[in-house]
Amino acid sequence: MADGLEEERDDLAAMIVPLGRALMAAEVPILREHGLAMWAYGVLLGLSEEPVRTQSALAKAIGADKTRIIGVLDDLQERGLIRRTPDPADRRARLLSLTPEGRRLRDSAQAAIRRSEDELLAHLPPDERRAFVRALKTLSVLPWPDPAGPQT
Amino acid sequence: MADGLEEERDDLAAMIVPLGRALMAAEVPILREHGLAMWAYGVLLGLSEEPVRTQSALAKAIGADKTRIIGVLDDLQERGLIRRTPDPADRRARLLSLTPEGRRLRDSAQAAIRRSEDELLAHLPPDERRAFVRALKTLSVLPWPDPAGPQT
DNA sequence: TATTGTTATACTCTATAACTATA
DNA sequence: TATAGTTATAGAGTATAACAATA
Numbered sequence: 180m181a182d183g184l185e186e187e188r189d190d191l192a193a194m195i196v197p198l199g200r201a202l203m204a205a206e207v208p209i210l211r212e213h214g215l216a217m218w219a220y221g222v223l224l225g226l227s228e229e230p231v232r233t234q235s236a237l238a239k240a241i242g243a244d245k246t247r248i249i250g251v252l253d254d255l256q257e258r259g260l261i262r263r264t265p266d267p268a269d270r271r272a273r274l275l276s277l278t279p280e281g282r283r284l285r286d287s288a289q290a291a292i293r294r295s296e297d298e299l300l301a302h303l304p305p306d307e308r309r310a311f312v313r314a315l316k317t318l319s320v321l322p323w324p325d326p327a328g329p330q331t
Numbered sequence: 332m333a334d335g336l337e338e339e340r341d342d343l344a345a346m347i348v349p350l351g352r353a354l355m356a357a358e359v360p361i362l363r364e365h366g367l368a369m370w371a372y373g374v375l376l377g378l379s380e381e382p383v384r385t386q387s388a389l390a391k392a393i394g395a396d397k398t399r400i401i402g403v404l405d406d407l408q409e410r411g412l413i414r415r416t417p418d419p420a421d422r423r424a425r426l427l428s429l430t431p432e433g434r435r436l437r438d439s440a441q442a443a444i445r446r447s448e449d450e451l452l453a454h455l456p457p458d459e460r461r462a463f464v465r466a467l468k469t470l471s472v473l474p475w476p477d478p479a480g481p482q483t
Numbered sequence: 484t485a486t487t488g489t490t491a492t493a494c495t496c497t498a499t500a501a502c503t504a505t506a
Numbered sequence: 507t508a509t510a511g512t513t514a515t516a517g518a519g520t521a522t523a524a525c526a527a528t529a
Contacts (some may be wrong), residue, residue, distance in 0.1 A: 194471035198334035198513040199351040201475040202344035296343045312460035319346035323353040423487040
């Protein structure tokens with residue numbers, strides 16, 4: 180990459196994937212303390228952004244199959260953390276939204292996770308830490324080719 | 332983290348895990364051109380470091396179950412990419428090593444993957460790119476708590 | 484008794500197919 | 507005809523159990 184001598188390193192994926200797994204594994208016990216499983220947390224995060232979404236839109240947004248999250252939604256609704264409102268404009272669809280309790284739980288869980296992440300990031304010098312997070316933000320929003328191929 | 336105002340961002344895991352998935356997905360077609368599946372490539376990488384390893388040591392090193400890689404090893408051996416030498420010091424164990432062809436294939440596949448990764452990293456300004464890779468190296472080597480809990 | 488390599492089995496997760504009701 | 511939500515089924519991937527050989 181015309182970058183002069185580059186230090187030797189493992190493949191990017193070989194470093195990032197295990198790191199991601201470890202990060203997820205570290206979230207599990209934190210989420211469990213909040214009574215949340217990973218997908219449930221993902222749903223709460225996915226519902227943070229307005230406007231409200233339908234179930235399939237949410238599924239696509241959080242990278243899940245639409246059938247995958249149904250049980251999760253059932254449970255969250257039963258616990259009063261989300262609402263499923265019939266869409267007056269399309270009687271097939273159900274609009275999802277967080278209840279105040281859902282919002283509180285999401286905030287509380289996310290705060291705990293952030294604290295745990297900060298411990299991890301503390302291993303990096305401050306400027307490197309900022310660059311790392313900035314780079315992550317940039318790379319995570321890149322348009323990746325759809326694994327399933329362009330929609331027919 | 333005594334860091335002044337920090338910009339808003341998604342959870343680390345929420346950025347890193349999809350990035351890792353995308354990186355892996357990008358590797359698949361490259362590896363297939365080399366006649367390799369993901370685990371096969373992982374095995375070749377895991378055998379890069381001397382001294383030679385036993386099957387269970389390799390499995391642990393690359394984060395696989397020892398039963399998981401047996402079929403992979405069978406195939407790689409049949410194709411002349413690795414050797415399974417009986418350990419003279421322990422007749423239960425089989426020492427693994429790359430053949431010259433295995434080494435060549437690994438190098439060729441890895442070079443192609445690096446080129447693809449460089450395209451990705453080109454989205455980052457040079458100094459940020461260097462900091463990102465350096466941070467990744469640091470974080471990926473941290474001692475994470477064993478998901479299975481400390482060995483009994 | 485523990486460990487290496489192996490096979491067969493069970494389990495977990497996810498995607499696919501099929502259905503109803505709407506559009 | 508196509509889509510939203512749902513259920514039931516099938517598939518992929520992985521781990522667990524059990525075994526023979528050796529330590």
